[in-house]
Amino acid sequence: MATEPGRIELTEHELREIAGYAADCARRVLSIFEQSVPADPRPREAIEAAEAFGGGGRRTNALRQSGWAAYRAAGEAVSPPAVDAARAACHAAAAAYLHPKASAHQVKHILGAAGHAARAQELAFAEDRHIAAGTLEWACRHAPAAVTAVLGRLPAAPPGGGRVGELMRELDAALRGRGRAHDATG
Structure with a gap:
């Protein structure tokens, strides 16, 4: 199936896999936020909304709003590790809104949660x-395979x-390398 110039193919299954993956990455650092700000449920709610979408739920305004709340x-948040942990949660919810555009900016929707999670742990x-x-x-x-498949249709992670951003570019390069190795053997 041909796509319009500047657009990529993106299935609902891939979008759900990507959102679930982003939620898994963000959940790994949720405790960093919750230890710093125990009474604030917004990052947890964003991760849970992303998980629900990844598991077959609808892409609703509530999902989008949970991302903005995170x-x-x-x-x-005052603690730098907590800031990045909450940003990871925000990116998990935003992953559900990846657009089928052949834009390096879209890589942030796929890998933003992982990049912020890595930074939160590094700071912690x-x-x-x-x-x-x-x-x-x-x-x-x-x-999941959907992550490397969709990254393979996009330009590399943007500079800056x-x-x-550095962490996302490292992960992007590693995943693209894994995808090329799989293509060569698969």
């Missing part, structure tokens, strides 16, 4: 880059974005 929670462990590397390794190992 974004606001990040803006109100005194800027230990080995911790972030371990988080990215986990994210690479646990990425500070340390989180």
Whole structure:
């Protein structure tokens, strides 16, 4: 099936797999946020909404609003690790809104939760880059086939974005390498 110029193919199944993956990445650092701001349920609610969509639920305005609520929670958090943990939750909900555009910006919808999760853990462990590397390794190992398939249809992760952008680019390169290795053997 041919697509319009500037657009990629994107199935509902792929979108659900990507949202579920993003939720898994964000859930790994939810405790960092909750230890810092125990009374704020917004990141947890965003992750749960992304998980519900990934599991077959509808893509509703409530899902979108939960992502924005997690974004606001990040803006109100004082602890830098908690900020990135809440941003991971925001990106998990936003993953459900990946667009079928052949744009490097769309890579952020796929890998934003993982990038912020890696940064949250790195910050929680005194800027230990080995911790972030371990988080990215986990994210690479646990990425479903839909993640690498859709990344293969998009340009590479864009430049910029500070340390989180750097982490997303590292994960993007690793996943694309995994996809090429699978194509060569598969």
